[in-house]
Amino acid sequence: MTRVLRTTALLVRSGFRQQTTYRLALLAGISTNSVFGIIRAAIALATVASAGAAVGGYDARTAAAFVWWGQALLGTINLWGFSLVADRVRSGDIAVDFLRPVNPMLVYLAGDVGRAGVGLVARAIPTLAIGALLFDLAWPPGMPSAALGLLSILLAVVVAFLGAFSLNLSALWFTEIRGLRLAWMVVGGVLCGLYLPLPWFPGWVQSVASCTPFPSMLQHPLDILSGRIAGADAVSAVVSQLFWVLVLTVVGQWVLARGRRRVEVQGG
Amino acid sequence: MATQIIETRDLVREYKKLRAVDHISFTVEPGEAVGYIGANGAGKSTTIKMLTGILRPTSGLVRTCGRDPLRERIALAREIGVVFGQRSQLWWDLPLQESFTILGAIHRLDPAVARVRSGELVDLLEMGGFLSTPVRQLSLGQRMRAEIAASLIHRPRLLILDEPTIGLDVLSKQRLRDFLGAERREHGTTLLLTTHDMGDIERLCDRVLVVDHGRLAYDGTLSGLAKTVGxxxxxxxxxxxxxxxxxxxxxxxxxxxxxxxxxxxxxxxxxxxxxxxxxxxxxxxxxxxxxxxxxxxxxxxxxxxxxxxxxxxxx
Structure with a gap:
């Protein structure tokens, strides 16, 4: 068990160190995220102001915090997925992953958590600082909420990774998955709360969203970190994230096993 | 027959209508160095994939290190090393040393043991000069040495090399062959390599298997091969x-x-x-x-x- 933890820790560190190679990209990310943060926060504040009261549970300060945490975490949580695994399927390099005495999902997950760590330290914190300078943001009401918020970020990273991982593995069947990835980005973008907080959507959209892992990828941590939900509500949001981690782990392992079998039977 | 490192019996692999491997039977004893040669598409890679548990045979038997490669995939991965000349097992953006550390952990080696082993490989393959260089900046010759070291970090009993010298200059080829020969002598590591380079076979292998159109056309020594076909x-x-x-x-x-x-x-x-x-x-x-x-x-x-x-x- 300690060996597994050590391996995982090393892989997380490797993901972290790989990501730090791209320093210019970090800087570009911060400025882009901040510019859109200003625009989005202005729109959200105008919405709340014209309503004259809190909208869907968001007052001016929580709405601004929702927007800025969202912008800040764009470089941390992999909302738009990745193509690394699909690329390795296409090139045949996936065979190398299958030849290691370790579960490929763990290898990639650990690497992604490390990558997310860089996003959190080097992108989220500066972006959030800019937001806090320019706008009046709400903060989590107390340490338990803040701690729960951090945990929620980690779970969001894992949920987003697991979804994208299964999607990538579907390349074993479809070879070309750009269409699927696009659908994932468009549908996920709406249902995770990236464009607007989910409570601002009609009830039926919220019902659909609650049957998907997408709110666990952004809406939940943003709600906790902006202080819109706390206490039992925050705990239940984290529990729902845990539920999706479990579901997507099972799905990912199933797809992985089926994919491996497909490679075994049909050839690489 | 658990003493044999590789055993195949009437191994067959079909892709739709094509029979890529056609009733191949051979055994490899511990410590042998075997060249597995054949034209492109002759069935070399397909055989290797079945030996390592990536492909399921259509019929026939395959045992590697006495194990069923498909059922005992993880246990087998700890006993073999595989180098694909055209694929990398290293972490592209990280200093080379990092890949050795991670692979040591993946193979669940004691960190101290892994350090000693990687130090030994670094010395033998003269990699000290570029240990802290990111892998993507290595030359092909440096990277191939690193790939081979990466596949030997856990002291596998069997090292499978698929075109290990492809694209290398004469000096780099020679250096790799010398190292592999020494590794085999000192640790009894069994070598199985596919290659298009007769020099690899001559300098490394005491036995040659020739596969053609999925069939084993020759199994014997290189000098015997020279006699057979001149x-x-x-x-x-x-x-x-x-x-x-x-x-x-x-x-x-x-x-x-x-x-x-x-x-x-x-x-x-x-x-x-x-x-x-x-x-x-x-x-x-x-x-x-x-x-x-x-x-x-x-x-x-x-x-x-x-x-x-x-x-x-x-x-």
């Missing part, structure tokens, strides 16, 4: 015309060499010789005694050619 070299000599003559007399009785081609009225002649029986120097000396040699080239038989002749002979 894996000879061809010396091409350009000769100065003799005074008062139009051309050069045909060199029909050079000891150990056979005249296989004459061009330009004897000014260019092709002499085939078996390097096991005579040497290029002896042939050249005999030629020089008869005519002035202006230029010469030695053509190595390529593997495709050898395989073609094997196939022709086995029919």
């Amino acid at each position: 894996a000879e070299r061809v010396m091409v000599v350009d000769l100065a015309p003799q005074a008062g003559h139009e051309g050069v007399a045909e060199l029909r009785d050079i000891p150990g060499a056979a005249l296989v081609g004459v061009e330009g009225e004897g000014t260019r002649q092709h002499l085939a010789f078996d390097p096991q029986a005579t040497s290029a120097g002896a042939v050249l000396a005999a030629v020089s005694a008869r005519a002035d040699v202006l230029d010469l080239a030695i053509e190595e038989p390529d593997i495709e050619d050898v395989v073609r002749r094997i196939y022709a002979a086995s029919r």
